Structure formats: C-alpha cells, structure tokens
Amino acid sequence: MLTILGHAVSINVRKVLWTCAELDLEYTLDAWGGTSRSTSSPSFLALNPNATVPVLRDGDLVLWESNTICRYLAARYGDGALLPTAPGPRAQVEQWMDWQATDLNSAWRYAFMHLVRRNPAFSDAAAAEASAQEWNRRMTILDGQLAHTGAYVAGAEFSLADIVIGLSVNRWLLSPIARPELAAVAAYHERLLQRPGYAAHGANGLP
Template sequence: MLRVLGKASSINVRKVLWTCAELDLEFEREDWGSGFQSTHSEAFLALNPNAMVPVIEDGDFVLWESNSILRYLVNQYGGEQLYPTAPRLRARVDQWMDWQATDLNGAWSYAFMSLVRNSPAHQDPEALAAACRNWARNMTILEQQLQRTGAYVSGEAFSLADIPIGLSVNRWFQTPLERPALPAVQAYYERLNEREGYRLYGRNGTP
C-alpha cells in the first residue's frame, strides 16, 4: 500500500492526500515533521535529504517534492481526467501548478508566518504590508483567470492544478487580513467545497 510520510496539517502533505482522494487511492499516512517524528533523523534523510515532507513510498519507489508526487500519482494510477495527455492541455495544468509553487507561494509566505504563525521574525510592519499587497496582486491574477474559464483554473473541468491552488485559496480565506473583493475566487472556493477530497483535506487538514 502507498505510504505517505508527513503530518496532515502540512499544506504540501494535504496536496497528496487530496489527490489520493480524487483517485480513490488507498494509503497509509505516518506523522513526520514539527511536533512528530523528526525529518532530520537518519532514517528520514535517507528518503529525502532535504528533510521536508511529504515523501511517498510506493513499494520500493520513493519520491519527494509535492507537485512531483501529484504528477506521479495521476500518471501511475489512471488520473488522466485530472492530468490530460494532450500536450497543450497538460501544459496549461503544469503552468498553473508551477505558478502556485513559485509566485503564489512566495507571495503568501511572509504574511502567513506573521499573521497565522505569529513568527517573531516576521513582524516588520512595512514588510507585512508589502507582502499583503503582493499576495492580493497574485490573487487578482487568479481572479482574472477564473473569470475567463468560468469554473476551474485550467479550464471548464477540475484538474490537478486545482489541488495546489485550491489549498492556497483556503489559506487566503483563513488568514486574518483585509482582502479585496474577488467574486470569481469566492465562487471557486465554494465550488471546491462541493468535492469530498477538499472537504476532507483542503481545509487545514480537518473535515
């Protein structure tokens, strides 16, 4: 059986769990990370030298990096409905997954650490204000894309791209900050809540 190593509260672990739910794929999860088994242990570093979750073990196959894991799972377990084989359709999914991992993740990092984690190292008012503006700017890019598609990130159908981006949208709505009106993002958030996998794993790891 597929093993997922990582605590359920981790946003990157939840990507994997939600994908498993979409694929109706059984798995066993083990708690690793802050507050649980140390990712700096010799056993874990043998699996992922970066000491980060998630890691999967699928038989004798070990893989880390959350978006790579998502792509592997849909390719290995019949997820073409989430990750189409047609090059242009697949490229559009990849484009938005990569955007989430770089631009969008980078935009919310400081604000999340400041406002949710209350990190002492992230309490500079000017840096926080700049981070909130940058986060809102990136969410406006998502708003414009969702207005174009009228449904999901890469088009009319739910795709693999909606998993990492959907988790980021949850983080946007769960962080206590002043948000601009983004009606397409709001409608998208409500649409995602209709999916069982999102209800199980998309909302901070709690149903």
C-alpha cells in the same frame, strides 16, 4: 499500498491526501514532522535530504516535492482527468501548478509567517503588509483566470491545478489580512466545497 510520510496539518501533505481522495487511492499516513518524529533524523534524511514533508513511497520508488508527487499519482493511477496526457492541456495544468509553487507561494510567505505562524524571523510588520498586498495581487490574477474559464483554473474540468491552488485559496481566505472581494474566486471556492476531497483535506479549518 502507498505510504505518505508527513502530517495532516501540512498544506503540502494535504495536496497529496486530496489527490489520493480524488483518485480513490488507499494509503498509509506515516507521521513525520510537526509534533511527530523529526524530519532531521538520519532515517528521514535518507529519503529526503531537504528534511521536508511530504515524502511518498510506492514500492521501491521514493519521491519528494508535493507537486511532483501529485503529478506522479495522477499519471500512474489516474485516467487522464486530473492530468491530461495531451501535451498542450497537460502544459496548461502544469503551468498553474508551477505558478502556485513559485509566484503565489513567494507572495504570501512573509505575511503568513508573520501573522499566522508568529515566526520571529518574520517580525517586520511593513514587510508583512507588503507581502499581503502582493498576495492579493496574485489572487487577482487568479480571479481573472477563473472569470475567463468560468469553472476551474486550467479550464472547464477539475485538475491537479485546482488541488494545489485550491489549498492556497483556503489559506488566503483564512489568513488575517485585508482582502479584496474577488467574485470569481468566491464562486470557485463554492465549487470546491462540493468535492469530498476538498471538504476533508482543504476546507478543514487549517490555513
């Protein structure tokens, strides 16, 4: 039995939960972070010195970093559908996963922390507006890719790239910013809504 340490409000935990849903994997969600047990406790830090969720325990194996956990689950328990085994197709999926974790996340962080989380460390309204504009620019890049594939982020088939980016699309749609109309992103979101895993863990009203 897999154990996932985290809480279901976290966008990064939800990546892992959605991956488990796609792979039909059973797991136990052990509540840490948020309003649950502190990730700064010594027992948690022994598993992840970064004090962040999620953490995966699979037997003696302990992993942290949500995209890495998703890759592991797909490689260990999948049939190659979510994460191809051929080097080229796999690299295309992982390229977009890395883009989500670096370029896209970096773009939205200030705006989200200012407008949604109301974090006092992100109180500069001008910086938040600049962040929102960069967020929209990155989403326009995604729109172009989706218009090119006509289906999913890395091509014609659903993959791990869609799990990590689909949650980012959900965050973009729910955040209180001015957004351009991106037709390919809108159509993509409708496709994701047909997946039970996204309905349960992605489009659940949590930004």
